[in-house]
Amino acid sequence: MGPPWWQAKFRGCGYRITIAREVILNTLAKTEDHLSAEDIYNHIHTKHPNIGLTTIYRTLDVLTNLGLVYRFDFGDKRARYELAEGPKGAHHHHHLVCTGCNRVVDYTDFIDAEVRLLQEIEQVLSKKYGFKITNHLIQFYGLCSRCQADG
Template sequence: MNIAEEIERINRQITSKGYKLTRQREITLTVLLENEKEHLSAEEVFMRVKEKFPHIGLATVYRSLELLVQLRIVEKMNFGDGLARYDLRHEDHEHMHHHLICTSCGALEEIQDDWLSELEDRLKKEYGFQVTDHRLDFMGSFKACSTDNCKKQKTAVS
């Protein structure tokens, strides 16, 4: 799906919940879509939004991000570096994807497969607990970090 189609899909989500896709929110979403693999912080989102919409303020970007989190369009995450980072949710995945986070270099790798569905089924069966969402982050080191081929060169978290 291209960015325009994603924006339209998200616009339907936003309007179905009684909100409008303002120009500021649209630009914020565009920046998130254009930089999806980077897991940008609010400040990084702001700097990139400001390039496209110079008159926008930091508070407006924060409010846009928080509304998108509240509407479950964006997930607010912390990878242990002291920054809140933002990750788009996708309708083709029932749950958020998972992350491998390298504590040596800060590199981040995403796992799209949901390996927890059997556990969710067991929780429902044994405890009567219906899981509606989950997130799993694995902290550790990539093998390449002990060599000169550190993954940070490929997918580093800013």
């Protein structure tokens, strides 16, 4: 197998491939969670004490701009990141967010119907408002069973 799948995309944009970037990307690839910049820092720090938090923020910016990573806001005042689907990346999903404890559930139910409708809408909106639509966001908010119980 050749070099990691994302390196091509990297080179094409004048970006360099560095250890920090590789480590950060791998961290995101290996988790199911929705990590914040600091989460990533903590995951990495033992093995790579020389990678600073600033670099993580900068790298996440780059990755987001490249479309390799999605940035989310789940209401807990910090950005959270998720690998966009790569070759064998996670399947497309949306989020169900608990407003009580900020837990996030990924769901794929109805994804097809959602995406189908979204594409239809995108087409209409593009034309009507002259937007070039690149992305969409769907999230549901509510209370998870535990938070309902806690009152």
